[in-house]
Amino acid sequence: MRGEATVLHLDLDAFFASVEQRDKPSLRGKPVVVGGVGGRGVVATASYEARAFGVHSAMPTAEARRRCPHAAFLTGRFHAYQEASATVMALLRELSPLVEPLSLDEAFVDLAAGGLAETSVDAVAALARRLKDDVAQATGGITGSVGVATSKLVAKIASDLDKPDGLVVVAPGSELDLLRPMQVTVIPGVGPATAERLRRIGVHTVADLLEISEEELVRVVGQAHGRGLFWLARAEDDRPVVAERETKSVSIEDTYETDHVDRRVLDGLIGRQAAKVAERLRAAKLSGRTVTVKIRLHDFSTHTRSSTLPAPTDDGRVVSRLARSLLGEVDTSGGVRLLGVGVSGLADWIQEDLFADESSAEEEAAGDLLPTSPPMSAEWRPGMDVEHEAHGRGWVWGSGKGVVTVRFETALSGPGKVLSFAVDDPALTSLHRPRR
Incomplete structure (x- = not known):
């Protein structure tokens, strides 16, 4: 464990919605919801004005419309988010060579690796304030909340304590004082199912969790999860900030004895490959942002097409949908002898493809939406x-x-x-x- 608070976590506030409000002056100060806009869509991000009405990410768009019918409901503009994210990540890399992006709007920074001269709480807080000012200036006013602590666990929790536009530096030695009164769901990996198992044995807060033995936790939630919870509850987290991961991508490719021409067959083949890639991602507890297809044609020419999602996914439907779209960019009428699907830009967390609507474009165009839409x-x-x-x-x-x-x-x-x-x-x- 580190003796100084040198792990910084930056989380841009309501990022997608903030970019929309920045670029659309008529929406500033008004409720904005970004995500799938159809009847089966899901909210990716809601502005703080929309959150006041109970709208939040991962909520069905239909429910968001009921709660805040006067909001602006917008589809995602990936190019704008990627551009703003790249600007922010460049600022982080000026602080340290060790920057670990978790998504477009979130990253860890190892300040110690950047040769930080002064590691006192006051000095680190001053650095974080300068970073926040630089981010706002470089992005045209987008704010971020920062947490700094001795570990990834506590830094990430700290960045969420004073949103939006917050800054919390957790002094070394005070980590447990911060964690004890918090709900147990603040610990990474404690989702609804795990929280319910812990509730059944009387665990509601981190303080309650500290009273449970490692053996009991293993019995309740399994060996790997139980041991991890035992140590994380004690703020024991020595995970390093990793700029690059050992596994760069997960991919599958197949060569066929006869060239395939039928587009329906090709869609089916690439869909099955995408499903297998997603299975491998889930088995490795990974997700990825960039989907790539490889197509070798009848004349042995090889073509690749890639597209990057706004956040990592391990959902086979998402990978398949994007892979089929990329396949459609290549003229396959002469026949295909090899197909491959790969996912890169890997992360050890998962966010659903919140911009997607399960309904088709044809359904949406025909008005398969809520009456209020x-x-x-x-x-x-x-x-x-x-x-x-x-x-x-x-x-x-x-x-x-x-x-x-x-x-x-x-x-x-x-x-x-x-x-x-x-x-x-x-x-x-x-x-x-x-x-x-």
């Missing part, structure tokens, strides 16, 4: 960036019944005018059409 064209998704030859840049406010409504504004313009156009207006183009 406006009709939506599959080609013009709420929140997407567009440009009009006469009116300039803006974003899709809504669409349906052959009409797309656009608010013309940018991050630097102030709230803009709202105009409607035919969905096939040649003067209106999408700047970053999302992958399907």
Whole structure:
């Protein structure tokens, strides 16, 4: 265990929603929900204004609409989030060569590896304040909450204590004082099922957990999990900040005796490969952000296509959906002799593909949404960036019944005018059409 608070955890506040509010002046200070906008969608992030109405991540979009019908419901703009994330990660790497991103909006930093000259609580707090100021300035006002402690466990918990825009430095030796009164679910790995098992033996807080022997914990939740809980409850966490992982990717590829031409067959083959890759990820307790397909054609030419998700996944449906989309970018009409699917950008945590709707684009275009949801064209998704030859840049406010409504504004313009156009207006183009 470290003797100084030199593990920093940065968590950008309501990141996706904050980027949308930054880039859409008319939404600043108003409820914003980002995620799947269809009837079967899931919330990825809600702004703090929407959270005041009980909206939170992983909530079904249908429930979010009931709780906050006046919110702006937007699809994800991955390019904008990736750009902002890259800016923040570059600032973190100026502090230390050991930066471990957990997602686009979250990372650990080993300050000791960066040659920190002064490790007192005051000095570390001053460094963290400068970092927060630098992040806000470099990203156009996006805030982050920072926790600094002697371990990953406590640093991550600390970053969540004073959100949004918070800063908590946990002095060495005070870790248990911080943890004892907290609910046991603050310990990583204690989800609803584990929490219920612990509740049955009278464990509600970390203080309760400290009273349980290692043997009893192993009996209740299993050997690996029980031993981990026993030590984490005591703030014993010596996991290092790891900039790169040993396993770079998980992949499968198959060569076929005869060339395949039928697109339905190819979709089925790549779907099965994606499912196997996802199984291997789950078995290794890993998830990944970047999906890559490899296609060798009848003439032995080899093509690869990749796409990166906003957060890691181990869901076979997500990997399969993206792999099929990437396969569609290659002309396979002459026949395919090899197919492969791989997932890289690995992490040891998992977030569902919260931007996806299980309903198809055709269902959404046909209005398979809640009564409170406006009709939506599959080609013009709420929140997407567009440009009009006469009116300039803006974003899709809504669409349906052959009409797309656009608010013309940018991050630097102030709230803009709202105009409607035919969905096939040649003067209106999408700047970053999302992958399907």
